[in-house]
Amino acid sequence: MTDYDVIIVGAGAAGMTAAIYTCRKQLKTLVISRDVGGQTNQTNHIENYPGVDPQPGPQLMEKFKANAESFGAVFEYGGVTKVDKNKDNTFTLTIDDGTARTTRAVILSFGRNARRLNIPGEEQFWGRGVATCVTCDAPLFKGKVVAVVGAGNAAAEGALELAPLGSKVYLIHRSEKFRADEITVQKLKADKRVTIMLNKTPIEVKGDKFVTSITLKDTINGKTSDLPLDGIFLEIGSIVDSSAVAGLVSRNEQNEVIVDKNGNTSCPGIFAAGDVTPVKYKQTVISAGEGAVAALECHAWLTGQKGVH
Amino acid sequence: MQELSPQSFPAAITKGPIIIDFWAAWCGPCRALAPTFEKLSHEFSGKLAFAKFNIEEGRDLAVENGVLGIPCLILFKDGKEVDRIVGQLPEPAMRQKIETALKKVR
Numbered sequence: 001m002t003d004y005d006v007i008i009v010g011a012g013a014a015g016m017t018a019a020i021y022t023c024r025k026q027l028k029t030l031v032i033s034r035d036v037g038g039q040t041n042q043t044n045h046i047e048n049y050p051g052v053d054p055q056p057g058p059q060l061m062e063k064f065k066a067n068a069e070s071f072g073a074v075f076e077y078g079g080v081t082k083v084d085k086n087k088d089n090t091f092t093l094t095i096d097d098g099t100a101r102t103t104r105a106v107i108l109s110f111g112r113n114a115r116r117l118n119i120p121g122e123e124q125f126w127g128r129g130v131a132t133c134v135t136c137d138a139p140l141f142k143g144k145v146v147a148v149v150g151a152g153n154a155a156a157e158g159a160l161e162l163a164p165l166g167s168k169v170y171l172i173h174r175s176e177k178f179r180a181d182e183i184t185v186q187k188l189k190a191d192k193r194v195t196i197m198l199n200k201t202p203i204e205v206k207g208d209k210f211v212t213s214i215t216l217k218d219t220i221n222g223k224t225s226d227l228p229l230d231g232i233f234l235e236i237g238s239i240v241d242s243s244a245v246a247g248l249v250s251r252n253e254q255n256e257v258i259v260d261k262n263g264n265t266s267c268p269g270i271f272a273a274g275d276v277t278p279v280k281y282k283q284t285v286i287s288a289g290e291g292a293v294a295a296l297e298c299h300a301w302l303t304g305q306k307g308v309h
Numbered sequence: 310m311q312e313l314s315p316q317s318f319p320a321a322i323t324k325g326p327i328i329i330d331f332w333a334a335w336c337g338p339c340r341a342l343a344p345t346f347e348k349l350s351h352e353f354s355g356k357l358a359f360a361k362f363n364i365e366e367g368r369d370l371a372v373e374n375g376v377l378g379i380p381c382l383i384l385f386k387d388g389k390e391v392d393r394i395v396g397q398l399p400e401p402a403m404r405q406k407i408e409t410a411l412k413k414v415r
Binding site for chain 1: 333334335336337338339340341344345364368371372375376377378379381393395396397399400401402
């Protein structure tokens with residue numbers, strides 16, 4: 001007898017939607033997560049989720065959680081460090097507090113984490129001028145000199161969000177090509193408050209108690225220069241940390257968990273949904289839909305396997 | 310949980326050890342941290358005071374205290390910063406960090 005019928009790892013749009021569906025199928029469901037909301041939390045204004053008024057991402061995610069809890073989902077805060085398959089085809093999940101939970105099935109929906117530069121000073125000045133969440137921290141940089149590193153939508157939109165607040169905003173990118181939508185790039189180029197620095201990459205963050213400058217390396221001629229500033233926002237994409245299921249499920253070169261169209265991984269009984277998979281479009285509504293698919297597939301597998309108890 | 314204002318903040322930090330959660334409603338990680346912070350406030354009851362400060366109520370005060378990223382927990386004793394914890398962490402890690410910070414004032 002396991003502790004749960006299904007344990008869902010991660011509480012973003014995919015995981016919490018999966019929980020709604022598994023609970024409604026009368027599966028005893030536990031959601032383990034380091035946070036509630038996942039990537040949607042980084043959005044200050046979500047207006048493309050059908051049927052709800054535009055609202056902050058965290059607010060929408062709290063509604064997801066309340067919805068899942070109303071159907072009986074149990075939430076625990078923590079990270080899953082290891083998933084083991086037992087001899088009887090059940091699973092044991094080890095939590096970062098050293099405890100373990102057993103379950104008949106697992107749904108992986110722990111999404112992605114912000115990518116770091118991994119340069120000297122980055123860790124030391126984390127939260128002391130180095131940040132990743134423009135939406136969270138932009139107001140603290142009012143009147144200050146800040147830089148955004150990256151070339152995707154998050155970087156471009158971040159620079160545009162900071163422009164009215166900062167005394168000076170730089171956008172730093174290692175090449176000449178933007179990945180952001182053309183309309184956003186046009187806005188960026190038209191905003192005189194933003195200085196775009198191309199072919200530059202940060203190699204060190206410097207400061208005393210807080211950040212005072214970054215060292216940039218020119219990616220073409222290799223020359224270095226110091227840029228005095230108060231803050232640096234990293235918007236350089238995200239990575240998947242799927243080490244907890246390494247060796248148990250097939251993953252691609254980006255460590256994303258490979259699934260079929262119904263959310264089955266290579267390991268029977270383990271399903272995955274949302275940004276942890278190679279899904280091309282990272283959207284709240286898509287993750288929610290994938291969460292529902294994985295949950296229904298999980299229910300079908302469990303009932304086909306033993307019947308629900 | 311005591312919610313401090315810019316007016317009550319100075320007096321609150323001059324007393325015994327207190328840990329203050331600088332947060333904002335628009336900050337997802339802050340909201341995610343809230344239940345953990347509330348739970349830990351009960352666990353540390355009698356040893357460490359817990360309070361919250363919404364930076365929307367006093368952005369200048371947050372900046373004066375060097376808060377450049379939220380959530381940011383700062384432990385004060387006798388009006389001075391003893392330690393700080395930046396970012397949202399899982400409950401066990403947060404408990405351990407607070408215990409480590411608290412040892413610095415004992």
